[in-house]
Amino acid sequence: MLDVLQNLALGFSVALSPPVLFYAFVGCVIGTLVGVLPGVGPLAGISLLLPATFGMDATRAIVMLAGIYYGAMYGGSTTSILMRIPGEAASVMTCIDGYAMARKGRAGAALAIAAVGSYIAGTASVVALMVMAPPLARVALRFGPPEQLALLLLGLLVLAYMSSGSMLKALAMAALGLLLGTIGIDQMTGYMRYVYGVVELGDGLGVVPVAVGLFGVAEILATAGAPTPPAVIKPRLSELLPSREEWRQSTWPIARGTVLGFLIGILPGSAHIIASFVSYAVEKRVSRRPQDFGHGAVAGVAGPESANNSATSGAFVPMLALGVPSGPIPAVMLAALMVHGVAPGPLLIGNQPALFWGFIASMYVGNVMLLILNLPLVGLFVNILRVPYPYLYPAVLVFSILGVYAVNGSVVDVWIMLLMGVLGYVLRKLDFETAPIVLGVVLAPLIELSLRQSLAMSDGRYAIFVEHRIAAALLVFGLGLVLLNLYTFARRRLDWRARMALADKGDSS
Amino acid sequence: MSVDRISGIGLAVLALLVLEETWRQRLPLGSVASPGPAYFPGLLAVLLLAAGLAMAALGGGPRVSTLDWREWRHGVAIFAACAFCALALERLGYRLTIFVALGFLVGVVERKSPAATLVFAAALALGTFWLFDTLLRVPLPRGSLGF
Numbered sequence: 217m218l219d220v221l222q223n224l225a226l227g228f229s230v231a232l233s234p235p236v237l238f239y240a241f242v243g244c245v246i247g248t249l250v251g252v253l254p255g256v257g258p259l260a261g262i263s264l265l266l267p268a269t270f271g272m273d274a275t276r277a278i279v280m281l282a283g284i285y286y287g288a289m290y291g292g293s294t295t296s297i298l299m300r301i302p303g304e305a306a307s308v309m310t311c312i313d314g315y316a317m318a319r320k321g322r323a324g325a326a327l328a329i330a331a332v333g334s335y336i337a338g339t340a341s342v343v344a345l346m347v348m349a350p351p352l353a354r355v356a357l358r359f360g361p362p363e364q365l366a367l368l369l370l371g372l373l374v375l376a377y378m379s380s381g382s383m384l385k386a387l388a389m390a391a392l393g394l395l396l397g398t399i400g401i402d403q404m405t406g407y408m409r410y411v412y413g414v415v416e417l418g419d420g421l422g423v424v425p426v427a428v429g430l431f432g433v434a435e436i437l438a439t440a441g442a443p444t445p446p447a448v449i450k451p452r453l454s455e456l457l458p459s460r461e462e463w464r465q466s467t468w469p470i471a472r473g474t475v476l477g478f479l480i481g482i483l484p485g486s487a488h489i490i491a492s493f494v495s496y497a498v499e500k501r502v503s504r505r506p507q508d509f510g511h512g513a514v515a516g517v518a519g520p521e522s523a524n525n526s527a528t529s530g531a532f533v534p535m536l537a538l539g540v541p542s543g544p545i546p547a548v549m550l551a552a553l554m555v556h557g558v559a560p561g562p563l564l565i566g567n568q569p570a571l572f573w574g575f576i577a578s579m580y581v582g583n584v585m586l587l588i589l590n591l592p593l594v595g596l597f598v599n600i601l602r603v604p605y606p607y608l609y610p611a612v613l614v615f616s617i618l619g620v621y622a623v624n625g626s627v628v629d630v631w632i633m634l635l636m637g638v639l640g641y642v643l644r645k646l647d648f649e650t651a652p653i654v655l656g657v658v659l660a661p662l663i664e665l666s667l668r669q670s671l672a673m674s675d676g677r678y679a680i681f682v683e684h685r686i687a688a689a690l691l692v693f694g695l696g697l698v699l700l701n702l703y704t705f706a707r708r709r710l711d712w713r714a715r716m717a718l719a720d721k722g723d724s725s
Numbered sequence: 726m727s728v729d730r731i732s733g734i735g736l737a738v739l740a741l742l743v744l745e746e747t748w749r750q751r752l753p754l755g756s757v758a759s760p761g762p763a764y765f766p767g768l769l770a771v772l773l774l775a776a777g778l779a780m781a782a783l784g785g786g787p788r789v790s791t792l793d794w795r796e797w798r799h800g801v802a803i804f805a806a807c808a809f810c811a812l813a814l815e816r817l818g819y820r821l822t823i824f825v826a827l828g829f830l831v832g833v834v835e836r837k838s839p840a841a842t843l844v845f846a847a848a849l850a851l852g853t854f855w856l857f858d859t860l861l862r863v864p865l866p867r868g869s870l871g872f
Contacts, residue, residue, distance in 0.1 A: 249861075260863075384783070385729075388736055388776035395743060395769045402762035407752055409762060433807070441799020606835035607845060610827050613803070614849055617810050618819075622863045630811040634804065641800065645792055646732045664765040676758025 220346065227573030231581050236279055239272070240578050243280035244585045247287015248593075252295060258288035260623060262548050274556035275571050279578040281549050282532075286338055286579070289488070289525045290586045293330040297517070298323060298600050299612045301432035301619075305423040306488045306524035308654050309496040311431045313509060313516030320512050323598045324456030329466050329514060330521040331590040337474040337522035338583040341529035344478050346576050348533075355482075361669035362680050366690035368663045371490055372655075373694040386652050389643075393656020394663070396421055403661065404668050416628035423489070425620045425633040426657050430650040432616050433637025436609045438644055456595055458514075466518035469499050473522030480523070481530020488527035493655050495523035529579065536560055536572065731789050733780030740774035802834045818868025819858070823850040 230236060250261035261284045269277035292307040297314035310330065317326040359367070372390060399410045400420030411417040458466070473495045480491040499519040500509045509516050535546040539561035553560050558568060565572045600608070620633045640650050674680035682688045747763045747770070755761025806826045813822040824846045832842035857863040 384776055384779055385732075388773060388780065391769050391773040391776060392736070392739075395766060395773060398766040398769065405753075405762050407762040409750070409752060409766065410746065437800040437803055438796065440803060441796030443795060606837060607831065609803075610806075610830040610835075610845075611849055613807060613830070614823055614827065614853060617807065617814075617823075618853055618857060618865070621814065621865070622857065625864060627811050627814050630807070630814065634807045634811060637807075638804065645794070646728050647786060648732070660765075660769075667765070668760055671758060671760065676756075 223569060223573045224346070224577060226569060227575075227577030228580075230275060230570050230574030231279070231577035236276055236574065236578060237581065239276045239280040240283045240582050241585055243283020244287040244582055244589060247284035247289075248291040248586070248589060249287075250284060251288035251291020251293075252597075258285050259545050259548065261288055262545060266548060266552055269552060270555060274553060274558045274568075275574050277552055277556055278549065278571070278575055279582075281552055282575065282579060283582050283585075285545060285549070286334075286525060286528050286582060287586060289338075289528050290331065290334050290590055292524075293334070293517075293521055294327065294597050295615075297326045297330065298597060299432065299608075300435040301612060301616055302424075302427045305427050305654065305658070306492045306520075306527075308427050308431065308489075308651060309492045309520040310517055312496075312651065313511075313513045315435075316510065316512035317514070317517065318601065322462075322512065323601055324594050325458040325462050325514075326517050327594040327597060328456070328458050328591060329462065329518050331587060331594070333466060333470045333473065333518045333522040334525040335583050335587040336470050337477060337526040338529065338586075339580060340474045341478045341481070341526040342576060342579045342583070345529050345533055345536075345579075358686065360684070361666040361673065362684045362687040363690070365663060365666035365670055366681060366684075366687035366694070368659055368666065370690045370694040370697075371494060372659065373697050385648055389648055389650065389652040390656045393653035394660040395656070396426070396653065397657040397660020398664065400661075403665050414628060416624070416626050420661065421632055421657055422620075422623060422629055423654065423658055424623050425629040426636050427654050428616050428620055429633040429636025430640035430643075430653060432612065433633060434640025434644055434650070436613060437637055437641040440605070440609050456598065462514050465514040469495075469515040469519035470522045472498060472502075473519040474526045477523030477526030478530040481527030482533045488524045488531065489658050490655070491523040491527040491530075492520035493651070495519040496651075536564060536575070539564070726789055727784045728786035728789055728792070729780050730784045730786075732786075733777045733782070735777070737774050737777030737781060740770045740777060743770040743773070799834065803830070806830050806834075813868075815866045816868055818870060818872035819865040820850045820854050821868065821870065821872040823853070 231240070246265065247258065247261060250258065262281050265281070265284060269280060272280070289306065292302065293310050293314065295301045296307040296310040297318050300311045300315040302308045302311055314326045314330065317323065397420065399417055401407070401418050402409055408418060473491075476495050476498065477488070477491040480494060481488060496509075496516060496519060499513075499515040500506050503509065503513065503515055505513070531546050535550055539550065539559065550560055558564070558571060603611070616633065617630055620629045621627065623629060643650055670680050671678075680687075681691060744767065747767055752763035752766075753761035754763045754767060806829050809829075810822055810826050813825070817825075827846035827849055828842055831837050831845055832839060837845075854865060858865040
């Protein structure tokens with residue numbers, strides 16, 4: 217422990233040096249800006265600014281890029297809460313209750329809770345990163361395709377189990393999302409599936425156009441022409457910060473989101489997106505008032521926002537400790553380190569202690585900076601709601617089109633967003649939740665690839681999922697959840713029959 | 726007919742279309758031990774078909790005739806404006822396309838004054854171009870007219 221503290225002191229001496237502090241600040245500001253703008257997510261922000269770091273030393277470069285990464289995570293909540301447009305895919309769940317809070321005049325509270333939750337999660341997960349990086353990274357390395365498939369299936373089952381609405385509808389939407397996720401090149405054989413000659417569809421449907429369409433555009437289609445369009449909200453200064461009750465309601469969701477996010481973040485795949493979905497589902501299930509979810513539940517903002525920030529730090533565990541990126545963003549950052557002649561991996565801590573511990577310490581500093589940056593901006597951002605709706609929604613549409621176009625520079629993405637907007641509008645009318653579709657689009661390629669890789673590893677034997685202990689344990693847990701759900705369903709049906717029988721008895725007497 | 730019933734039928738039809746399309750594109754199905762490119766989508770389509778049929782059988786939800794679609798005219802106008810953007814973005818360029826789309830939405834659909842429409846459309850089209858293209862170096866299309 218003494219070693220850790222000594223190393224941390226070394227790290228802070230690096231992180232608090234004026235040049236490193238400056239680059240951390242620049243990264244945080246750019247990241248927040250990138251996160252606020254829909255479409256231009258952390259990956260695009262980091263990729264665009266990567267060449268700008270080539271002239272810097274490795275520590276400054278990685279500190280700035282990390283600042284962009286978690287700055288974007290902070291900023292992503294802003295448009296979700298104020299306009300129901302996910303700034304990036306991990307903010308999809310924040311759209312649901314964050315936007316509902318904003319329509320109730322609690323936008324300031326939602327933004328403040330998101331900022332504080334992100335800060336707590338970010339800081340706590342850095343502590344975990346510091347202490348547990350090497351052992352956790354070794355566990356993450358044991359996750360091969362069978363384990364990953366079991367985990368992804370478990371994630372889907374947890375979501376279905378946690379859903380408080382119609383499970384059948386949630387499963388149908390998840391299946392629809394998974395189907396949409398199969399569009400594009402088959403990664404194992406190279407076959408084109410359902411692309412109809414559109415080359416851009418070869419890479420599959422992007423998560424950003426799907427999410428922005430299903431949430432942002434669908435919302436505008438549904439509300440812009442409503443007989444009573446959304447009223448202009450004029451928040452008062454006293455309403456900008458959360459009430460004591462709102463803080464109380466957000467405490468446990470932040471704690472749970474932090475732990476969940478960190479653990480999921482370590483694993484390969486689009487962890488920060490999955491973390492926010494799972495956190496929302498958990499909060500909905502453990503809540504005493506699940507009916508509030510979707511109508512402005514504080515936990516629906518606090519949990520997912522904490523989880524996606526915590527997952528950000530978790531994603532650095534395998535990258536720093538083993539040199540294995542767990543997703544596209546850590547992969548770009550890994551490339552940045554290698555450009556600077558640094559080889560991440562088990563020897564990094566010993567060979568370059570100033571860089572490793574400086575980076576860790578800069579994450580603490582960055583989180584404080586982001587909180588200081590974001591809390592005063594709450595008042596500024598909330599003023600967007602003062603704009604009358606006939607001006608606000610065209611502006612939101614412009615940002616949506618621009619953000620979606622900017623990801624790949626392709627109008628095909630704009631069309632996808634538009635079609636998803638119409639689909640989201642119709643599904644909303646028919647009382648379907650659209651979030652499982654987004655999750656399905658994210659998970660489909662991962663599930664399919666890990667299933668086929670597992671079978672390739674075992675010569676087509678499904679016993680591989682039992683022989684691998686972690687995979688077997690995860691699948692047994694998932695099966696338990698299904699059985700539990702069937703039991704609850706059966707009991708409800710029996711209760712219903714009993715009530716009917718009692719009512720009949722009452723009528724006849 | 727209830728909302729769930731009609732939704733279930735819609736999802737079942739979609740699933741059948743996916744299955745038909747999978748067969749039409751001649752994607753190899755593979756086997757249970759070695760799934761081909763059609764295996765996973767086919768399996769999902771069967772799941773969707775089952776879910777759709779179950780929803781159609783169970784029914785539930787309000788009647789379709791009670792759904793309120795009064796905003797559809799507005800919705801069509803917004804869709805048209807967005808579709809115009811998708812069609813014109815790379816032909817007319819970002820600034821001109823957004824200016825025209827905003828002019829249509831604010832001036833024609835929302836019936837705001839011409840002066841307000843003009844100022845709003847020009848400010849947003851030029852302002853966002855400056856922010857993204859000039860400041861953030863996100864390349865936006867200029868079109869054949871250079872806008």
